[in-house]
Amino acid sequence: NAGVTQTPKFRVLKTGQSMTLLCAQDMNHEYMYWYRQDPGMGLRLIHYSVGEGTTAKGEVPDGYNVSRLKKQNFLLGLESAAPSQTSVYFCASSPGRISGNTIYFGEGSWLTVV
């Protein structure tokens, strides 16, 4: 049982380049999330999805786009990478709706923008 899988794990981008982070979950969860984790700060929500075909903005959405075409996948895109987007990105999923559900996290994707 893989849980939440993120690819790639490491990536170095030049300023202005674009890329997509892929998140896949095999637990049939309704809710999926993308967070970023920066030193000295708690995880911050970028975008989230409450079901297939739906997405919504989180706390820090600027510079990112997402898509949830299939229930098991949640893609995070950077159209024009900036050094401020250097961070560790975590995808997560949860069954949704019931607030006491456990959130399951992926192993993280380390992105450096130079």
Add this chain to the structure above:
Amino acid sequence: KNQVEQSPQSLIILEGKNCTLQCNYTVSPFSNLRWYKQDTGRGPVSLTIMTFSENTKSNGRYTATLDADTKQSSLHITASQLSDSASYICVVSASPAYKYIFGTGTRLKVLA
């Protein structure tokens, strides 16, 4: 403003000793409080989840307490092991169900 504050920022203890980590929150409306363990270079893993009506929840050597009146929680680790070295993150859930406020974590180092 919804906030979760954790203390101490970092802690070093000897193997076999106990320790307690603190979490204070100002989140409304409160739904539940979670503690996560994050090993270096890994994703967070859930330890406990407590609703406002639960005072204590245990998971092996980890015991979490919650005082919803004072908006404080603690995570007590008993008989620490080297594998307990990690960051411990307090997460408070508000309504709606997708809204989670993360603390900055306490970095624990257990020495042999």
